[in-house]
Amino acid sequence: MTDEAGRDLRVRSFRGLCRVDEAELAAMYAAFDPTMRAQGLPPMDRERIHAWLDQIAPGLHAVIEHDGGVVGHAVLVPTESAAAELAIFVHQDYQGAGVGTHLLRTLLDAGAADGIPAVVLHVERTNPRAIALYKSCGFSVADDRMERMELRMRRSLVPGEPDE
Numbered sequence: 001m002t003d004e005a006g007r008d009l010r011v012r013s014f015r016g017l018c019r020v021d022e023a024e025l026a027a028m029y030a031a032f033d034p035t036m037r038a039q040g041l042p043p044m045d046r047e048r049i050h051a052w053l054d055q056i057a058p059g060l061h062a063v064i065e066h067d068g069g070v071v072g073h074a075v076l077v078p079t080e081s082a083a084a085e086l087a088i089f090v091h092q093d094y095q096g097a098g099v100g101t102h103l104l105r106t107l108l109d110a111g112a113a114d115g116i117p118a119v120v121l122h123v124e125r126t127n128p129r130a131i132a133l134y135k136s137c138g139f140s141v142a143d144d145r146m147e148r149m150e151l152r153m154r155r156s157l158v159p160g161e162p163d164e
Contacts, residue, residue, distance in 0.1 A: 062107035
């Protein structure tokens with residue numbers, strides 16, 4: 001893809017992390033702006049980054065690469081319910097250029113092809129940019145209790161199935 005800043009980017013999706021993928025993701029997360037983190041993710045130090053990547057390794061991943069490095073990462077993590085949980089991060093130098101939208105749509109298409117029936121996510125109420133992205137990709141608010149600092153959003157990946 002070519003983003004809105006004119007950069008040629010490579011997008012790929014895959015199941016599970018190999019050592020190369022983990023090393024590239026760890027490098028992106030180590031350079032991630034601490035003010036851009038949400039709900040404690042991604043972790044800040046290398047040891048915690050690697051531990052977190054080990055936790056989400058079995059998931060379905062999509063990455064966007066530029067100049068030999070990862071600049072965006074999204075993952076659908078299996079849960080105890082049928083719905084997978086979404087996490088998505090785009091390096092601060094690539095935000096606002098359509099990278100997150102393309103990354104999310106790529107991952108959702110891969111999830112549907114992989115047989116994942118639905119996706120859930122949690123987003124901070126104070127992040128209108130992320131909420132708008134999720135809504136533009138078909139997510140709806142599933143839990144809007146005002147006492148919570150975050151919204152729970154959901155999207156079905158099965159055609160014709162309503163979102164709760």
